[in-house]
Amino acid sequence: MxxxxxxxxxxxxxxxxxxxIAFLLLIFFLVTTTMDQEFGLPRELPRKIEEQTPPPPVKExxxxxxxxxxxNDLLVNNEYGDIxxxxxxxxxxxxxxxxxxxxxxxxxxxxxxxDGHTFVFQKxxxxxxxxxxxxxxxxTYIEVQDVLTQAFNELRNELAKEKYGKTFEExxxxxxxxxxxxxxxxxxxxxxxxxxxxxxAISEAEPIKSK
Amino acid sequence: MSKFKxxxxxxSSPGINTASLxxxxxxxxxxxxxxxxxxxxxxxxxxxxxxxxxxxxxxxEDRNKIISVYVGKPTKAQLYGSAPRMQLNDVIADVKDVxxxxxxxxNRLPEVDxxxxxVSIKADEEIxxxxxxxxxxxxxxxxxxxIQYGTRKTAxxx
Numbered sequence: 001m002x003x004x005x006x007x008x009x010x011x012x013x014x015x016x017x018x019x020x021i022a023f024l025l026l027i028f029f030l031v032t033t034t035m036d037q038e039f040g041l042p043r044e045l046p047r048k049i050e051e052q053t054p055p056p057p058v059k060e061x062x063x064x065x066x067x068x069x070x071x072n073d074l075l076v077n078n079e080y081g082d083i084x085x086x087x088x089x090x091x092x093x094x095x096x097x098x099x100x101x102x103x104x105x106x107x108x109x110x111x112x113x114x115d116g117h118t119f120v121f122q123k124x125x126x127x128x129x130x131x132x133x134x135x136x137x138x139x140t141y142i143e144v145q146d147v148l149t150q151a152f153n154e155l156r157n158e159l160a161k162e163k164y165g166k167t168f169e170e171x172x173x174x175x176x177x178x179x180x181x182x183x184x185x186x187x188x189x190x191x192x193x194x195x196x197x198x199x200x201a202i203s204e205a206e207p208i209k210s211k
Numbered sequence: 212m213s214k215f216k217x218x219x220x221x222x223s224s225p226g227i228n229t230a231s232l233x234x235x236x237x238x239x240x241x242x243x244x245x246x247x248x249x250x251x252x253x254x255x256x257x258x259x260x261x262x263x264x265x266x267x268x269x270x271x272e273d274r275n276k277i278i279s280v281y282v283g284k285p286t287k288a289q290l291y292g293s294a295p296r297m298q299l300n301d302v303i304a305d306v307k308d309v310x311x312x313x314x315x316x317x318n319r320l321p322e323v324d325x326x327x328x329x330v331s332i333k334a335d336e337e338i339x340x341x342x343x344x345x346x347x348x349x350x351x352x353x354x355x356x357x358i359q360y361g362t363r364k365t366a367x368x369x
Contacts, residue, residue: 015233022236029240033247038274039266040331040359048351134341141340142261142360149265150367206344 041145043204062104062125064093068144070135083147090151094126094201113193117186119163121197131205145202152200160194168194248274255291256283256298261336262365269359276328278316279361280309282342283335295338297346306345310353317355333361 049055066086067075074081076089096103104126111118128148132141156168164171171194174187258281269277281298285291296303299312317325330350334343350358 015230018233019229019236022233022240026236026240026243029243029247032250033243034250035247038269038277038331038361039263039364040269040361041263041266042329042357042359045347045351045356045358047356048354132340132344134339134344136340137336138334138338138340138343139261139336141343142263142336142362145360146263146265146362149263153265204347206348 041142041149043145043202046203058127059105059125061102062127064090064126064128065131066128066144066148067131068133068136068140070133072137072140074144083143086144086147087151087154090128090148091155094124094128094151094198095155096124096126112197113189115186115189117164117189117193119193119197121159121163123197127201127203129203129205148202149200152198152202156194156198159198160190163194164190166190251279252281252298252301254281254298255287255301255303256281256285256296256335258283258333258335259337260333260361260363263360263362264365264367266362266364268364273327276320276324277359278313278328278330278355279333280312280330280346281333282338282346284338295335295342297342306342306349309346309349313350313355314353329357329359330355331359331361 065075065077066081069075074083074086076086081089093103096106099106104124106122106124109120109122111120113119130144130148153168160166160168160171166174168191171187171191175184175191178184178187283295283298284293285296285303291303297306297309298304299308304312313330317328320328332343332346347358350356
């Protein structure tokens with residue numbers, strides 16, 4: 001066998017066009033694929049209810065009405081509002097640390113969390129109702145949504161820092177990227193407790209019809 | 212000057228060795244194969260997503276649970292007009308098509324994913340919210356309540 005090979009050497013395959021083939025594939029992938037990542041603001045729509053069913057009673061003091069009109073101006077509880085101060089307004093309103101009587105009520109002290117990671121907290125009944133006109137620009141609408149989300153996220157961060165010594169963001173990172181399963185599980189419990197204590201109470205009311 | 216004269220007249224410069232060129236190109240190819248994913252649709256509406264600082268990234272394993280609704284001005288104005296329209300998969304559609312479309316896409320998903328599926332509204336930042344409200348109403352009609360406003364990730368503005 002060895003003798004016969006040495007007599008007749010195999011011709012080498014010409015690999016000169018290999019680069020061309022690879023380039024072709026490369027260009028195909030460059031054209032047909034994308035690299036962009038998907039980001040989004042998650043929301044839960046209210047369930048459709050029968051027309052006759054009256055909406056659940058909500059006390060007026062518990063609702064902060066944010067209305068964005070067709071000129072993208074803000075009305076916060078029937079006063080002119082400003083998007084720059086909206087975040088602080090929502091935070092102070094929902095937290096109601098001074099226990100003002102015209103701001104949201106609080107539930108009786110309740111225990112949140114489980115497995116030894118519990119804390120006692122008075123859950124606020126505050127709701128932010130976002131109402132828009134049909135002609136409001138989408139950009140402004142998302143900006144307001146963003147500011148509202150930011151307000152609730154900061155409240156959650158503050159509570160988590162106070163009760164667990166870590167911000168909500170850190171907890172949510174640990175719950176998915178923690179080094180051991182135990183760390184992940186503990187962070188998830190803490191995260192869920194904070195989430196339950198401060199729900200993302202943003203209600204998207206139906207818009208006012210433009211004439 | 213004479214330094215740059217060719218020695219021994221007539222001998223051409225040695226060619227660059229291209230033997231490793233395929234390796235380099237294959238390396239690039241593999242990088243793109245791993246780091247990117249296939250385009251799902253060819254957009255027929257112009258969509259520049261609005262910026263948001265609180266947007267959450269959709270994990271890679273959740274990507275197949277997204278049902279996308281694109282909203283924006285059609286790029287072919289002579290065909291579809293210049294008013295904002297929505298695109299479902301590869302067709303320009305109306306609000307009344309959203310409900311059936313979402314139900315159909317839901318049915319196409321494996322059963323385990325259906326509860327986690329959500330509708331992502333990817334709308335252009337320049338449109339008005341009226342059409343978005345109509346879409347949301349249509350989604351409530353078919354009980355698809357988990358939604359997401361598709362955004363870009365930006366730094367906080369306020």
